[in-house]
Amino acid sequence: MIRVVIVWLALVAPAWSLGIEDVMADPALDARAQALYHDLRCVRCRSESIASSNADWAQDARAAVRERLTAGDSDAEVLAFFRARFGDYVLMDPPKTGYNAILWFAAPAFLVAGLAGAVALIRRRRQMPDAPPPLTAEEEARLKTLLDDPPPAAR
Numbered sequence: 001m002i003r004v005v006i007v008w009l010a011l012v013a014p015a016w017s018l019g020i021e022d023v024m025a026d027p028a029l030d031a032r033a034q035a036l037y038h039d040l041r042c043v044r045c046r047s048e049s050i051a052s053s054n055a056d057w058a059q060d061a062r063a064a065v066r067e068r069l070t071a072g073d074s075d076a077e078v079l080a081f082f083r084a085r086f087g088d089y090v091l092m093d094p095p096k097t098g099y100n101a102i103l104w105f106a107a108p109a110f111l112v113a114g115l116a117g118a119v120a121l122i123r124r125r126r127q128m129p130d131a132p133p134p135l136t137a138e139e140e141a142r143l144k145t146l147l148d149d150p151p152p153a154a155r
Helices: 002-014 027-039 055-070 075-086 098-126 137-148
Strands: none
Touching: 002 137, 027 055, 027 075
């Protein structure tokens, strides 16, 4: 019996994540609210949208979205409301302008630069000779005299 209760709780628990207050009476407004929930980041959780977060801040943000939509705001006005208070960070997909552009394009730029450096290094190593050129006859004679004669300190 206890197993049945545990399994039932495990299956029903996700349904409790959105309370009854998160559902709006107008289906069109509710669909817009649900879309906006996925567009806004929970500033407390940082990596979740307010749609999937159970944090108090996310619940308050969902309530604010519902209030703004009920008041007649457009989706852009709701997003602008949150951006004015929390900056671009509150958006799950922040705009790619200004300093955000540096963050968006720095990683691919470093990847391309690293790949270009690796290609240049490989090409340079392929162009290097595998073995040094052979010694000339006079270099061999000089080497033989150096190896045959002991150093002055050893005499």
